[in-house]
Amino acid sequence: MDNIIEIKNLSFSYKDSEGNLHPALHDINLNFERGTYTAVLGHNGSGKSTLAKLINMVLTREDGEIDGSITVCGKEVTGDLTDDEAYDIQCRIGMVHQNPDNQIVATTVEEDIAFGPENLGTDPVEIRKTVTEMLKAVGMEGHEKSAPHRLSGGQKQRIAVAGVLAMHPECIIFDESTAMLDPQGREAIMNTIENLHKKGDVTIITITHYMNEATDADRVIVLNHGEVFMDGTPEEIFTQVDKLHSVSLDVPQVTELFYKLRQAGKYDGELPLHTEEGAAALKELITRTRG
Amino acid sequence: MIRDITLGQYFPGNSPIHKIDARAKIIMTLILIVAVFVASSGFSFALLFIVSATVFLMSRISFKTLVKGLKPIVFVLIFTTLFQIFFTRTGTLLVDWWIIKIYSNGIIYAIKMFVRIIVLISTTSVLVSYTTSPIVLTDGIEGLMTPLAKIKVPVHDFALVMSIALRFIPTLLEETEKIMSAQKARGTDFSTGSLMKRARALLAVFVPLLASAVRHAFELADAMICRGYRGGKGRTKLNKMKFRFFDFIWLLLSAAVLAGVILLNYVPIDPLNMIFGQ
Numbered sequence: 001m002d003n004i005i006e007i008k009n010l011s012f013s014y015k016d017s018e019g020n021l022h023p024a025l026h027d028i029n030l031n032f033e034r035g036t037y038t039a040v041l042g043h044n045g046s047g048k049s050t051l052a053k054l055i056n057m058v059l060t061r062e063d064g065e066i067d068g069s070i071t072v073c074g075k076e077v078t079g080d081l082t083d084d085e086a087y088d089i090q091c092r093i094g095m096v097h098q099n100p101d102n103q104i105v106a107t108t109v110e111e112d113i114a115f116g117p118e119n120l121g122t123d124p125v126e127i128r129k130t131v132t133e134m135l136k137a138v139g140m141e142g143h144e145k146s147a148p149h150r151l152s153g154g155q156k157q158r159i160a161v162a163g164v165l166a167m168h169p170e171c172i173i174f175d176e177s178t179a180m181l182d183p184q185g186r187e188a189i190m191n192t193i194e195n196l197h198k199k200g201d202v203t204i205i206t207i208t209h210y211m212n213e214a215t216d217a218d219r220v221i222v223l224n225h226g227e228v229f230m231d232g233t234p235e236e237i238f239t240q241v242d243k244l245h246s247v248s249l250d251v252p253q254v255t256e257l258f259y260k261l262r263q264a265g266k267y268d269g270e271l272p273l274h275t276e277e278g279a280a281a282l283k284e285l286i287t288r289t290r291g
Numbered sequence: 292m293i294r295d296i297t298l299g300q301y302f303p304g305n306s307p308i309h310k311i312d313a314r315a316k317i318i319m320t321l322i323l324i325v326a327v328f329v330a331s332s333g334f335s336f337a338l339l340f341i342v343s344a345t346v347f348l349m350s351r352i353s354f355k356t357l358v359k360g361l362k363p364i365v366f367v368l369i370f371t372t373l374f375q376i377f378f379t380r381t382g383t384l385l386v387d388w389w390i391i392k393i394y395s396n397g398i399i400y401a402i403k404m405f406v407r408i409i410v411l412i413s414t415t416s417v418l419v420s421y422t423t424s425p426i427v428l429t430d431g432i433e434g435l436m437t438p439l440a441k442i443k444v445p446v447h448d449f450a451l452v453m454s455i456a457l458r459f460i461p462t463l464l465e466e467t468e469k470i471m472s473a474q475k476a477r478g479t480d481f482s483t484g485s486l487m488k489r490a491r492a493l494l495a496v497f498v499p500l501l502a503s504a505v506r507h508a509f510e511l512a513d514a515m516i517c518r519g520y521r522g523g524k525g526r527t528k529l530n531k532m533k534f535r536f537f538d539f540i541w542l543l544l545s546a547a548v549l550a551g552v553i554l555l556n557y558v559p560i561d562p563l564n565m566i567f568g569q
Contacts, residue, residue, distance in 0.1 A: 058513050087521060095517045102510035105518075107426045107458045114529035119519040127529045149461035160514075167519060 004171050004203045005032040005055060009068035010078075012050060012059070021065060024050045025226045028068070034170070037197045037204040039214035039234075041249065042223035048207045051223070052173045054078070056093050057086055073170065091120065094169035098176045100156035101148075109135075109151075109159055110144040116167040127166075134162040138192050154185020161192055171203040172196070178213065190216075211238070211252045215273040222249065239271045254278035261285075300360070300420045308350035309422045313431025315538040319545040320418050326549040327411050333399075333563035334555040336406045342548050343410045343417075350417050360416045361409070368408055375401035382567070395567040402563060429453045434532055440523075447523025455511070463504060470499050 010028040013021040025047045032038060042048045053059040054070055057077050069078045072089050081089070097103050106112040110131050117127045135141050138158040148156055157177060164172055174193065178186040190213060197204055197216075206213065214220050220237040222230040224247045230237050238244070238251045241259045250256065254275050261267035267285060272278040303309075311319070323342075330336055347357060361368075375397055382396030419428065433450035440446045471481065474495045481492050 056517060058516070087519070090517060091519045093517075095514075097510060097514055099510060101462050102507050103514040105455065105458065105511065105515060107454055111529055115515075115520070116518040118526050118528060119521070121525040121527050124527055124529055124531060127527065131529065147461075148458070149465075163518060 002034045003031045003071075004034045004073060005030075006071040007031070007051075007055075007068070008071075010054070010070060011067040012047075012054060012064055014050075014064040023226060024064075025054075028226075028228055030221065030228065030231070032171075032203060032205065034203055035200050036218045037193075037216070038206070038219045038221060039217035040205060040207045040221045040223060041209065041211070041214055042229075043209065043247075043249070045225075046223040047226040048223050049175055050226075052095065052175050052205070052207055056095050056173065057090060058095075091167055092170045094164035094167055094172040096157070096161055096164055096172065096174045096177045098179050100153055100160050100180070103160040103163070104148045104156060107147060108144070109140070109146045109148060112148065112159060113162045113166050116163055120167065130166050134166045137165060137195070138162045139188070152185065153181045154188045157181060157185060157189055158192060161189070165196075169202065171205065174204070174206040174208075176207055176209070178208065178210065186210075186213075211250050214238075215252055222247075234273055238273055241271070300416070301424045302352060302356065302421050303424070304351060304422065306349060306351045306422070308346060308417065310537075311418075311422075311541050312532060312534050312538040313423055313427045314434045314532065314534065315541055316418050316423060317431055317435060319541060320415050322542075322545040322549050323414050323418075324411065326545075326552045327407055327414075329549070329556070330407070330552045331403075331556050332558060333403075333561045334558055335552040336403055337562075338548065338551055338555060339410045340406055343414045347413060347417050350422050352417055352421050356421065357413055357417070360421075361412055364408065364412060368405065371408070372401045372405050375404055385567070398567055399563045425457050426454065429457065430530075430532055447526075451523075459504075459507065462507070463500065466503055467496060467500055470496050470503075 007028050007030045010025060011023070012025040013023045015021055028051065040048045040051065050059065054066070055072060055077070061078075066078050069076050071077070073092055075081065075085060075089055077086070077089055104112050105115050113131045113134055114127050117130055122130070131144070132141075135143065138161050140155065140158050140162065143151070143155070143159075148159065151159065161172075161177075174189075178189050181189065193204060193206065194216060196202055206217065208214065215234050215238070217234060220230070220232065220234050221228060222237065222244070229247060230240070230243065238255050241251050241255065244251055251259065251271075252273055254277075255271050255273055258267055258269075258271050258278065258281065262271070266289075267281075269281060272281050323339075326335075327339060330339055376393060377391065377397065379394055379397035379400055380392070382394040382399070384392060385395055385398070386393040423431070429450055432453075433446060436444070436446045436449070474492075475481070479492050479495050481489065483489075484492075
């Protein structure tokens, strides 16, 4: 098994300006396999964004106290790295943030997507090819010359994804990338993630608190108060409705519906995670009740 | 809608003036400014006037736009012109009525000053503001300043700061609008009361706006680092500016105008002197 990220006994506390420590993560042990799609769930303050920032070295020893280790692409990023080594890791791990406005640097779409490759010193002809390819990958062809402020939130976020993809990263972390989008924008981003996953050459980690966005992942990790609370396939996680409720997390709506049906003694099958499965199960249930 | 604001005064177009390389345009403007200040004879002013009129006509900018651009300086224009007319005391006396004495030189100076200001404003705005997008202009300034990088002037950083500022103007405007509505909903009154009171009401907009601008800056910095930014060293550019033969011709033409202005200054007869009888 080839792990792109290995986290061992990781604890992290933020240090504020007065030197007080605020624990955020406690004794985390996780491995992320190359090419997989993992969703990390949890409340605000559960430490999920902190974890992402540690992986990508946005948070370092200057920001707080780190115990344990994180190894990314075979390099221990929590240890001592030279600037060039750190830079190399950062280029291999792409990150899409929450606010699309704060990720777009340039005044036109094409120049924004080109920003990463430009930083890497790529040949302009090659950059032009990458820009065209990435715009196609996120379904935004024909917007090369558009000004970012004229685009919708979902479109802006797709440009941000294209900008990250243009660096050809080995792993992309989506840090609540859909939180500020309307339902259409959210769906567009989820489709983009799905397509990336199908191609299979990048490792995807999404951090979210929308349960529906986690059902398509290969694996779901639930964080609670800085600890790994659950870890498994979406089927394993979301069928434990009581356990999720105990930390006041929801399950997908359709799962909730069938959970309630089961509690009422009307249903005894598997809890569905996807709307389509739910619809089919519901249809069967109705025919059975009538017949 | 705030979404549709145009940055600067740029009018997109496809005229020959629009197509000149931004660096060439900046140099041309500088040459023409020098020419305007060097000009002294009536012939040189006539040449400058013809040149700026030609540039204006070639740019296909509407006359209305040009007049609009001149509006802010109308007061300065009228004031300096009148000043020259009434307070010059050399040349032949043309009008002597009550306390008003107008001399021939007064009229000549006034005409020259008038043409000087009009030519100055119209050529700079037609060449730079109206026909060059702010983005291209930033690139042009960076391009021209690149040699300064050798003496450790952070040219790339300046250019980046400028382009990020341009990028964030619409974002911050949108946010200002949101904050103003939010404060209005909380009972802030922006439109009535004394000046002091209104200024204090605006404070309720500026403070959150500043806080949010700082937050933008931090997040943007994170995003830039994540995308491999580490200064201008070793960076390539997607759209490289091309200095073509055509741009070179434009530079030669403006140099020719400067030379023409200097030569015409030495012509012994001045049409303006002849008209006003000297």
